[in-house]
Amino acid sequence: MIESRPKKGRIIFHIDMNSFFASVEQAHDPSLKGKPVAVAGNPKERKGIVVTCSYEARAHGVYTTMPVWEARRKCPELIVIPPDHNRYRDASDAMFSLLRTYTELVEPVSIDEGYLDVSDVEWPGTAVELAEEMQRRILTELDLPCSIGIAPNKFLAKTASDMKKPMGITILRKRDVPAVLWPLPVIEMHGIGKSTEEKLRSLKIETIGDLAAAEEGFLKEHLGKRGIHLKRRANGTDSRAVDPESVHERKSVGGSVTLPVDETDPAELKKTLRRLAEKVAGRLDRRELAGDLVTIQIRDADWVNHSRSRTLTNAIFTADAIYREAELLFDRHYGGQPVRLLGVTIGRVIDRSETTEQLSIFNYEKHAKEEPVLKMIGELEEKFGKGTVTRGISGPKSGGRQG
Structure with a gap:
């Protein structure tokens, strides 16, 4: 049993691999070590977006989502490598297999991070010494760097692992929360995105401490049950268990509609898919969820159901992303038969705070389409100063509903 284990409570580790894709490439080709490396799409054509980059590249100002042309301008000696997803999956499997030699209570969150409950691990030393050993x-053994957060629950462990990179080990106890977390702006809290930050700021809640001190009734009135959930997190409370089976048992959020007539017009059917995507996105947004399994259901005039699914590399939650994947499935599998019902479902859903988009070989091309615009913005900012040009956002159409 781990020394100095608390009489009550758990010891949770959060393992976060550092610059995972780039680190895997450096492990595969040791000549890349110590050099600025970026994993990106279409490197020979100077197109695409930086998927991830080594810390040597970051020192030159290169960062994830930066267009390759801009990354090379900032770092002329940058080595750009195309993604090899099979290599990354193999490295991920090896990492989780190593962690399971200590405990079966390992919960993968993504390809490069996961939780461990080490409370009952037979280990002669302290929790920190166990983390150092891992x-x-x-x-x-794998030639890969990682950071580890140690805490009594998943939220604090995740927060701790972000505090020191690369190769950091950080302890965050619940008693540390007032001094460490409360002075920070709410956007720094794990699980709070830009839209939630804006909502909280409109309620005069600026810091994590403000959120921790807010009245539950007030938060529930303006944010629903999620407001209470966020208050508990701000106070360092998180009762979620480390669940090795969660990756297989994620629930789903979906919607379907029975059509007034047996429809055969693909354009009309796609309009219905679009409405369903918006409905599902709204439901996901209200619950702050995202999922990486897209399923469409087509029920024909004979009431025979046809379902087609697609598993994605990254979890999605926006209407545009859901519709894009649903339309792809529809185009591939619709055979022209009269349709009585359509459905769209996002499966394997998780709390959106547990996932951030990991650029990969499957989605860098989407970002690459923005390259001409990004290049123009970069040139204007270089000439007139940073912030000269800002992106606009799409507002609701006349008579539309804001999500």
Whole structure:
């Protein structure tokens, strides 16, 4: 049993691999170590977006989502490598297999991060020494760096692992929350995105401490049950267990509609898909969820159901992304038969705070389409100063509803 284990409560680790894709490439080709490396799409054509980059590249101002042309301008010696997803999946499997040699209570969150409950691990030393052992083995056996957060619950462990990178080990106890987290702006809290930050600021809640001190009734009135959930997190409370089966048991959010007539016009059917995508996105947004399994259901005039699914590399939650994937499935599988019912479902959903978009070989092309605009913005900012040009946002159409 781990020394100095608390009589009550758990010891939770959050493992976060550092610059995972770039680190895997450096492990595969040791000549890349110590050099600025970026994983990106279409490197030979100077197109695409930086998927991830090494810390040597970051020192030159290169960052994830930066267009390749801009990254090379900031770092002329940058080595750009096309993604190899199979290599990354193999490295991920090896990392999680290593962690399971300590405990079966391992919950993968994404390809490069996960939680461990080590409370009952037979280990002669302290929790920090156990984390050092795991970190050392991952580095020596897999040649990959990682950071580890140690805390009594998942939220604090995740927060701790972000505090020191690369190769950091950080302890965050619940008693540390007032001094460490409360002075920070709410956007710094794990699980709060831009839209939630704006809502909280409109309620005069600027810091994590403000959120921790807010009245539950007030938060529930303006944010629903999620407001209470966020207040608990701000106070360092999180009762979620580390669940190894959660990756297989994620629930789904969906919607369907029975059509007034047996429809055969693909254009009309796609309009219905669009409305369903917006409905599902709204439901996901209200619950702050995202999912990486898209399913469409087509029920024909004979009431025979046809379902087609697609598993994505990254979880999605926006109406545009859901519609794009649903339309792709529809185009591939619709055979022209009269349709009585259509449905769209996002499966394997998780709390949106547990996932951030990981650029990959499957989605860098989407970002690459923005390259001409990004290049123009970069040139204007270089000439007239940073912030000269800002992006607009799409507002609701006349008579439309804001999501």
